[in-house]
Amino acid sequence: MSYIKLNKNKCKSCYLCIDACPKNLIKKSNEIGQTGEYTVEFKDDENLCLGCGVCAVVCPEIAITEVYKDE
Amino acid sequence: MQVFNIPRAIKQNSNFTFCPGCDHGVAIRLVAQIIDELKLQEKTIAVASSGCSVLLYDFLDVDCIESPHGRACAVATGIKRAHRALNNDRFVFTYQGDGDFASIGLAESMHSALRGENITAICINNTNYGMTGGQLGPTTTMGQITTTSPDGRNAHYHGFPIKTAEQIALCEGTSFSARAALYDVKNILSTKNIIKKAFQYQIEGLGFSFVEILSSCPTNWKLSPKDSHLKIQNELTKVYPLGIFKDVKND
Amino acid sequence: MNKKELLKGNIAIAKAALNCGCKCYFGYPITPQTEIGEFLSKEMQQRKLAYVCAESEVAAINMALGAASTGAKVMTSSSSCAVSLMQEAISYASSDELPIVLINVMRAGPGQGYIYPSQGDYNQATTGGGNGDYRTIVLSPSNVQECVDLTYKAFYLSQKYRNPTILLVDGLLGQMAEPVEINDNPYQEIDNSSWRLDGANERPSRNIHSLEPNQNKLNRHIIELFKKYTIIEQNECDYEEYMTQDAKVILTAFGTMARHAKALCNYYREKGIKMGLFRPKTLYPFPYKKLNELSQKTNLIIDIEMNMGQMLKDVRLAVLSNARVAFIGKPVGDWLTEEEMIKAADNILKEQYASI
Numbered sequence: 001m002s003y004i005k006l007n008k009n010k011c012k013s014c015y016l017c018i019d020a021c022p023k024n025l026i027k028k029s030n031e032i033g034q035t036g037e038y039t040v041e042f043k044d045d046e047n048l049c050l051g052c053g054v055c056a057v058v059c060p061e062i063a064i065t066e067v068y069k070d071e
Numbered sequence: 072m073q074v075f076n077i078p079r080a081i082k083q084n085s086n087f088t089f090c091p092g093c094d095h096g097v098a099i100r101l102v103a104q105i106i107d108e109l110k111l112q113e114k115t116i117a118v119a120s121s122g123c124s125v126l127l128y129d130f131l132d133v134d135c136i137e138s139p140h141g142r143a144c145a146v147a148t149g150i151k152r153a154h155r156a157l158n159n160d161r162f163v164f165t166y167q168g169d170g171d172f173a174s175i176g177l178a179e180s181m182h183s184a185l186r187g188e189n190i191t192a193i194c195i196n197n198t199n200y201g202m203t204g205g206q207l208g209p210t211t212t213m214g215q216i217t218t219t220s221p222d223g224r225n226a227h228y229h230g231f232p233i234k235t236a237e238q239i240a241l242c243e244g245t246s247f248s249a250r251a252a253l254y255d256v257k258n259i260l261s262t263k264n265i266i267k268k269a270f271q272y273q274i275e276g277l278g279f280s281f282v283e284i285l286s287s288c289p290t291n292w293k294l295s296p297k298d299s300h301l302k303i304q305n306e307l308t309k310v311y312p313l314g315i316f317k318d319v320k321n322d
Numbered sequence: 323m324n325k326k327e328l329l330k331g332n333i334a335i336a337k338a339a340l341n342c343g344c345k346c347y348f349g350y351p352i353t354p355q356t357e358i359g360e361f362l363s364k365e366m367q368q369r370k371l372a373y374v375c376a377e378s379e380v381a382a383i384n385m386a387l388g389a390a391s392t393g394a395k396v397m398t399s400s401s402s403c404a405v406s407l408m409q410e411a412i413s414y415a416s417s418d419e420l421p422i423v424l425i426n427v428m429r430a431g432p433g434q435g436y437i438y439p440s441q442g443d444y445n446q447a448t449t450g451g452g453n454g455d456y457r458t459i460v461l462s463p464s465n466v467q468e469c470v471d472l473t474y475k476a477f478y479l480s481q482k483y484r485n486p487t488i489l490l491v492d493g494l495l496g497q498m499a500e501p502v503e504i505n506d507n508p509y510q511e512i513d514n515s516s517w518r519l520d521g522a523n524e525r526p527s528r529n530i531h532s533l534e535p536n537q538n539k540l541n542r543h544i545i546e547l548f549k550k551y552t553i554i555e556q557n558e559c560d561y562e563e564y565m566t567q568d569a570k571v572i573l574t575a576f577g578t579m580a581r582h583a584k585a586l587c588n589y590y591r592e593k594g595i596k597m598g599l600f601r602p603k604t605l606y607p608f609p610y611k612k613l614n615e616l617s618q619k620t621n622l623i624i625d626i627e628m629n630m631g632q633m634l635k636d637v638r639l640a641v642l643s644n645a646r647v648a649f650i651g652k653p654v655g656d657w658l659t660e661e662e663m664i665k666a667a668d669n670i671l672k673e674q675y676a677s678i
Binding site: 004009010012013014015016019020035037051053054056057058059060061062064065066067068069071 | 072073074075076077081086087089090091092093094095096097100255256259260289296297300
Binding site: 153154 | 372376390391523533
């Protein structure tokens with residue numbers, strides 16, 4: 001199973017990862033983050049994550065700290 | 072299989088202090104990844120300068136010195152030459168903004184290129200003086216509104232912007248000069264390859280290597296991070312075309 | 323003992339720098355110090371040391387700043403108006419605690435002035451021409467042999483205290499040849515392994531910076547710097563006394579002017595006036611305590627300088643109300659002649675000595 005680890009404390013709510021994810025697995029959460037905006041969250045109930053890592057590539061804060069790809 | 076992790080060359084528990092969506096964080100992460108891949112952490116001395124780029128030493132886990140505004144290439148010259156005199160082989164790069172590299176420090180930057188100083192300079196071009204709140208800088212494009220060009224940059228009144236990567240490519244001591252951007256995944260990955268190449272040219276002792284990176288400044292551009300990237304893609308790359316302007320291996 | 327050579331001050335400084343292990347020189351030409359860079363260009367290239375004909379003095383001092391961070395011994399040289407250009411980096415290096423040796427072979431100012439003799443950079447050197455609270459160590463030679471000795475000392479003190487150190491040389495001394503012995507460097511090497519930037523190999527990474535957004539940390543940093551300056555002031559004051567033992571009138575002068583002042587002492591001693599000379603060799607730290615002691619035994623101090631009275635302030639601070647302080651000076655041009663000095667001194671002495 002492919003997945004990512006997201007550190008919400010690092011998220012500055014720029015939402016670049018939301019646009020980047022090809023499977024639309026990253027969305028705004030209900031939690032307010034350090035900039036006063038909603039942070040993002042990763043939800044993958046159907047195991048759709050490809051482990052492609054583009055979310056980590058575009059994140060300017062390294063808030064997506066780990067990406068695992070199913071082999 | 073883990074395909075991404077925080078680079079070893081990023082300080083543990085450090086958080087970037089840039090504005091939301093600013094590309095500085097991406098650029099520094101790429102630099103850290105390349106330092107890891109080329110195993111440079113133990114032999115690197117990085118030179119930060121004034122502006123948003125100054126806090127580099129808070130994020131990169133390598134030896135680092137801050138230079139006075141614009142003097143990063145001169146400071147890097149001193150470090151590289153001194154280590155050579157001490158019979159040390161050290162990797163030295165600067166991380167500067169466009170105001171730092173191409174305005175206040177243009178003499179130091181260009182003469183380092185002309186001397187073929189065996190260092191690498193990375194210049195983050197966000198077309199304004201970001202840290203002071205977005206004033207007209209050396210790379211502000213024609214018509215661009217800043218706090219000191221309220222009606223937009225005007226050739227008669229403000230003069231013209233500098234195309235840094237092309238200018239540095241004209242210097243005979245330059246081994247590599249390129250412009251890259253970070254507005255999408257493809258470009259981020261290609262920027263990484265370009266920085267890596269610039270680093271490798273220093274390691275091979277080929278002379279001054281330079282990468283200009285078109286970078287977003289959502290706060291001062293008054294655009295969302297996403298729209299900032301669209302602006303780079305649709306507008307800035309027309310003024311500042313991406314590409315490699317000098318490569319001693321191919322010329 | 324080494325053989326004596328006939329050397330210009332500029333060449334003597336360059337030779338001494340090489341002799342005590344200077345690894346890096348960065349400079350830009352300006353009269354009257356250009357021979358230092360000319361001489362070193364050949365010698366350092368042969369020895370595979372770091373030498374750069376910099377594009378400006380701004381670049382030169384910043385190359386020195388970078389090189390100093392590696393722990394290598396570093397020197398740059400310049401003159402007056404171009405030393406003004408270097409002040410930003412001197413301020414940075416003071417905060418960064420980087421050992422840079424700066425040779426200032428003085429010419430006349432303000433502005434471009436000219437290459438006439440002058441001692442107009444006392445203020446700039448001792449009180450700092452850059453921004454912020456900081457001090458630089460300032461040494462003042464009065465002959466070519468001292469150019470050698472104090473160059474060694476400048477490297478030593480800069481390394482010992484991790485502080486920029488200025489050798490403030492009169493233009494005429496840079497250009498004047500005298501017999502000189504390039505003796506061995508008498509000072510020990512200072513270990514810099516605890517702070518130099520040579521790559522984070524088997525140790526945590528280090529960074530050197532003056533920027534400090536946390537005001538408490540910045541406060542602490544400056545207070546620590548001033549603790550260091552206090553130690554420098556306690557330990558490093560250096561001076562020369564000439565016939566001060568029984569002196570009723572004491573001249574104060576620095577650099578080459580002190581040699582003229584000695585002639586003046588001899589002249590007035592023949593006339594029955596017990597005159598002596600006090601010459602600070604360290605302009606910072608200024609030897610306030612010693613001059614204060616001397617001033618308690620006399621009632622007249624005459625300060626002589628080739629400027630409009632720059633060291634005069636420090637002399638007054640040292641003397642306080644112990645004695646009257648008079649001044650003889652001239653801003654630029656031909657060095658004060660013996661006749662000019664005697665004429666001026668006669669006028670000052672007349673009030674106390676009826677025989678004049």
